Structures are given as structure tokens and as C-alpha cells.
Amino acid sequence: GAVVSQHPSWVICKSGTSVKIECRSLDFQATTMFWYRQFPKQSLMLMATSNEGSKATYEQGVEKDKFLINHASLTLSTLTVTSAHPEDSSFYICTPRSFSYEQYFGPGTRLTVT
Amino acid sequence: AQSVTQLDSQVPVFEEAPVELRCNYSSSVSVYLFWYVQYPNQGLQLLLKYLSGSTLVKGINGFEAEFNKSQTSFHLRKPSVHISDTAEYFCAVSANDAYNQGGKLIFGQGTELSVKP
Numbered sequence: 001g002a003v004v005s006q007h008p009s010w011v012i013c014k015s016g017t018s019v020k021i022e023c024r025s026l027d028f029q030a031t032t033m034f035w036y037r038q039f040p041k042q043s044l045m046l047m048a049t050s051n052e053g054s055k056a057t058y059e060q061g062v063e064k065d066k067f068l069i070n071h072a073s074l075t076l077s078t079l080t081v082t083s084a085h086p087e088d089s090s091f092y093i094c095t096p097r098s099f100s101y102e103q104y105f106g107p108g109t110r111l112t113v114t
Numbered sequence: 115a116q117s118v119t120q121l122d123s124q125v126p127v128f129e130e131a132p133v134e135l136r137c138n139y140s141s142s143v144s145v146y147l148f149w150y151v152q153y154p155n156q157g158l159q160l161l162l163k164y165l166s167g168s169t170l171v172k173g174i175n176g177f178e179a180e181f182n183k184s185q186t187s188f189h190l191r192k193p194s195v196h197i198s199d200t201a202e203y204f205c206a207v208s209a210n211d212a213y214n215q216g217g218k219l220i221f222g223q224g225t226e227l228s229v230k231p
Binding site: 032034042043044045046049093095097103105106107108110 | 223
């Protein structure tokens with residue numbers, strides 16, 4: 001199956017700092033990238049959708065200035081959580097979609113804001 | 115818009131017993147349907163998916179699901195569970211239309227399957 005990596009897998013940061021999460025599709029090209037977040041013991045909620053080279057489309061209620069998404073190439077997308085607060089602590093999961101519309105989930109990044 | 119309801123938040127079951135995890139959806143357009151499994155502190159793994167064709171779909175680890183359009187359901191079943199099946203299971207739908215083309219996933223709330231010896 002396709003390989004998706006996320007880095008870091010776990011990060012702890014102080015309130016007010018910014019954190020960048022990388023998502024790479026290692027053996028396929030991703031035309032579209034979905035970013036989800038998952039709170040403990042809860043389901044996944046879509047945050048935004050990005051297409052390579054275009055601005056991301058954010059879901060209702062997601063602050064685009066707080067969660068910066070860059071999809072600069074067909075194999076790399078980044079999510080930057082700016083001025084993080086404890087309520088941003090969550091599990092962030094990327095899901096690249098290939099040209100054939102197959103989706104593959106990344107292993108996730110656990111963010112803890114202290 | 116689409117929505118997914120997983121009717122049971124927790125399902126305890128003894129090892130080697132059969133199990134059914136229930137999922138109902140609503141949508142004004144045709145959909146693709148998925149079941150994912152999430153083990154503790156891990157990402158999601160696809161169990162099976164329904165795109166078209168036969169309504170009975172077989173997946174990995176002995177799981178299967180049946181798409182019932184009239185009842186808008188996609189229940190997941192396994193005839194005999196193992197301890198290793200203990201995990202969180204998510205049902206998801208994706209609109210099959212020209213805009214989404216099976217992209218954005220809407221997830222249910224999840225069902226925690228707990229298999230006891």
C-alpha cells in the first residue's frame with residue numbers, strides 16, 4: 001500500500017508558540033490533501049482541503065489564520081498551528097489523495113500545548 | 115450534506131463471539147462508504163469500502179459489511195472476534211458527486227470494540 005509519513009509524530013510546545021507538521025506521500029503524488037483533527041475519544045473532523053499549488057479551503061469554524069496549510073508540491077504538505085493554545089491540543093492527521101482518487105491516512109501527529 | 119451515525123459507542127464482546135457494529139448514514143446524493151479501524155495511539159487503517167457493485171463487501175482481518183440502500187445502513191460484521199480486534203472503529207461516507215468525487219470524508223462518532231477473554 002501507499003506510504004504516508006508525518007513529522008513529528010508527537011510534539012509538546014508552550015502556549016503562544018507555533019508548530020509545523022509535515023505530511024509526505026512517499027511513493028505517490030498527492031493532488032489533494034485533507035487535514036483532519038481528532039480530540040481524545042472523539043471522531044475525526046475535517047479541517048481543510050488543499051490542492052497542490054492552490055490555497056486551502058477551510059471548513060466552517062476553522063480559523064485559516066491560525067491553521068496555515070501549505071501544499072507546495074505533490075508529495076509534501078504542511079500544517080502550521082500558529083500561536084498555539086492548550087485547546088489546540090489534538091491529534092492531527094493528513095490524508096493525501098492520489099490522481100486515482102485513492103486516499104491514504106498518515107499516522108498522525110499528537111500535539112500537546114502546555 | 116452527509117451525516118453518519120454509529121449507533122453504539124461501546125460494544126463489549128467475548129472472544130470468538132460474533133459482532134456487528136452498526137452504521138447509518140444520510141445523504142441527498144449517492145455515496146461511497148468506508149470502515150476504518152484505529153488502534154490506540156495509531157492512525158486509521160482502512161478495513162473495507164463500498165464504491166459500487168455487490169452490496170456485500172469483504173475486508174481485511176475477516177471483517178465484512180453490507181450496504182443496504184433502502185435502510186441507508188452499512189453495518190460491519192465479523193463472525194468470530196479476537197482479542198486483537200480491540201480498537202476503535204469508524205464508519206465514514208463520502209459524497210459521490212462531481213464536486214467531491216469521493217474526496218471529503220464524513221466520519222461517525224466511532225464505536226469502541228472491546229473483546230474480552
